[in-house]
Amino acid sequence: MHRVFSRSRPTPSYRRSSSFRSRQRKVIFSGIQPTGVPHLGNYLGALVNWVHLQKASQPDDQLIYSVVGLHAITLPQDPAQLRQEKRAAMATLLAIGIDPTRSILFHQDEVSEHAELAWILGCLAPLGRLNRMTTYKAKISTGKTDERLGLFSYPVLQAADILLYKATHVPVGEDQRQHLELTRDLAQAFNQQFRAETFHLPQDIITPSKRIFSLRDSSQKMSKSAADPKSRIGLTDTADEIALKIRKAITDSSHEIVWDPKDRPGVSNLLTILHACTTDPALDTSATAEFRNTSLVDFKSRVAEAVESRVAPIRSEFHRLNSDEGYIQSVSRNGAERARSIASRTLQEVKSRIGLEAI
Incomplete structure (x- = not known):
């Protein structure tokens, strides 16, 4: 069977077809890297919309929010600092209003199915397409980052994050639209190659957001990596x-x-x-x-x-x-269990489609 990898049609805008007025059941996925406590730009640009989506969702919708530690290690990390920043990111999401009884809130690296599906999808992803990813090229162009496989292929892991939960909608900024297009194309390629509607083609949710710039250099976005x-x-x-x-x-x-x-x-x-x-x-x-x-x-x-x-x-x-370490651990553990219960079913279905089911 030959591989099919066609360009998907442009995704519709939030106002046209991703509106919460529609009663199609929605599965919404989004993630944030564990870089410690987020800054005002992170909050106003993205995280506040997670809370708005939670408030606007209907009881049968499913919201899945993740601290994506596997993405963080595409760049060098200090292990002790990474542990602290994972916890701080989880505490911040709870502090801004993410309700773990309403949304699934978990650490991506505690659900191993993410990495396994990423490998499977990576076997469908064209190298030329990944090489054209603007975020990858931007990071490499600075000369501060080595060309490593994890950084090159992380859009595939991002696709796995989304497709593992059969997400129907993903809140994205302009700089992430290219990655969502890749996710849709990988989903379509899998469905066509294995002749099954395994994955939805997730739509973007373009929510109102503010682009906040550095207080010291208004030509640059507010960033934790800035020296000042x-x-x-x-x-x-x-x-x-x-x-x-x-x-x-x-x-x-x-x-x-x-x-x-x-x-x-x-x-x-x-x-x-x-x-x-x-x-x-x-x-x-x-x-x-x-x-x-x-x-x-x-x-x-x-x-x-x-x-x-x-x-x-x-x-x-x-x-x-x-200061309540027990509560943070409890939320993380419960969220991972809920996420894994969905992820394991999807991965089992995927492996069965491609001939890798247990025998």
């Missing part, structure tokens, strides 16, 4: 730390508060943060009239207050949860 810790706001930063980082945020020589991402990126980034953190729906990102007579110092103070208001409950809950 003042470039980012951690979800466990204190009120004083937040105020200091916002006060030191690089803007420009003009003191006028204007929304102009092209010519005033630093101020525009602070406006984005303010809009994302405020509870006032009337405060639009580009609505700057109310700041006409506001000094830059006072404006930054208001941004810091809004961030602290949003972060303080998360910070408090994180510290409470992180």
Whole structure:
């Protein structure tokens, strides 16, 4: 039987066909790498949407959220630090509002079926397609990363993460759309080669999100890997730390508060943060009239207050949860058991299709 690997059609947008108004049962999967406590950019750009999806879901929908440790080791890691960061990532997800009784929350590396399905899918994935992955090329182009198989093939592991639970929907940002297209194509290739509708072709969920930039270089996304810790706001930063980082945020020589991402990126980034953190729906990102007579110092103070208001409950809950080691372990263990019960059935079906079932 020859291999079939065709391009799938573009996935529809969230508003058109991924809306929660539809009553098709949804299985939603998403993951985050264990890089310790996420920063404000992670939260406003992705994690807050996990909570929104949980709130918007119906009782028969299934939400599966994972701390993806196997992805983390595509780059060198200190073992002791990785253990701490896995726990911190789990505590943060609980602190922001992920409910382990409503969503399956687990560590990917504790469910071995992920790695096994990744190998099977890797036997279908064309090298040329993986070589064109923009995220891989971007990391290699920096010269700071060796060309290793794990980094090259991690989009296949990502596909396995999604398909192992027969996900129907995946919340993605623009930088991950290419990976979801690969996931759909691998699912389609498997279904066609083995003449069975084993996998769904997962759709993207394009949810409203904010792209938050570095406080020190507004041409770069806020990132934990940035050398300057003042470039980012951690979800466990204190009120004083937040105020200091916002006060030191690089803007420009003009003191006028204007929304102009092209010519005033630093101020525009602070406006984005303010809009994302405020509870006032009337405060639009580009609505700057109310700041006409506001000094830059006072404006930054208001941004810091809004961030602290949003972060303080998360910070408090994180510290409470992180001190309860037994609870974190219980959530992780229970989540892994629930995930494994689904993953093992899917892998058994896949192995049976390809002729590797137990005899």
